[in-house]
Amino acid sequence: MSTRYERYRPTSYHHKMSIFWWVKRKPYMLFIIRELTSIFVAAYAIILIVKLNALKQGAEVWEALLVSLSGPFSVTVHIVVFIFVLFHSITWFKLAPTAMVVKIGKKKIPGSIIIAVNFMMWILLSGGIVWILLQ
């Protein structure tokens, strides 16, 4: 054991941060919620895979899935998923002008117009899906 005195010299300083750093401020919280909406997007993608599989298996399997997806538990889950995916859509379209700059000639199209076009397309496309399924 060395008795020589050595000064404690850390080579780097790491500030210990709580993993809940985002709880304290509203903008941080909204940011994390926005990022977490992706879990619900993925969850619905998995539900689509399950439905696709049932559709492929035949009428009986499909009907059985429909029954199990019509209970209060499933509807509650879907309502929660719906709230989060709505949050995803709204925040996504609001950020659209940051991700894409549209120019006509040399003039830059204002961000508010890009957002408005995105929201209108959202309504039109959703209407299109409703129309196809209700025929």
Place this chain on the structure above:
Amino acid sequence: MQKKRSNDPFWWTLFGAGGTISAFFIPVHVLLFGIAMPLGWISVPDYETLLQLAQHPVTRLYIFALVSLSLFHWAHRFRYTLYDGLMLKHLEHYIFIFCYGSALAGTVITGVLIWTI
């Protein structure tokens, strides 16, 4: 501070495409199939109609893109949320493989299902 990875634009493109297609189409799907039909607000199309619809080439492409890109959208966002939110940057490689690997697995499964339906 963040090191730029050479393959990041590739993942970002999938993330962006997935974010857009899911933002446009997932809410209406959840509302119709997950809420309105189970609660009886609208009638459920019968099995044959839905199967025919699913077998249409445009629907096949649409469902495949919707599912696959949505998964890659999740993979990218979730990866960075784990890095920054839970500060798990030191587990970078595992997180990378878990996120994009799951999305890839989902893509393959969807591809097979949509091809053989």
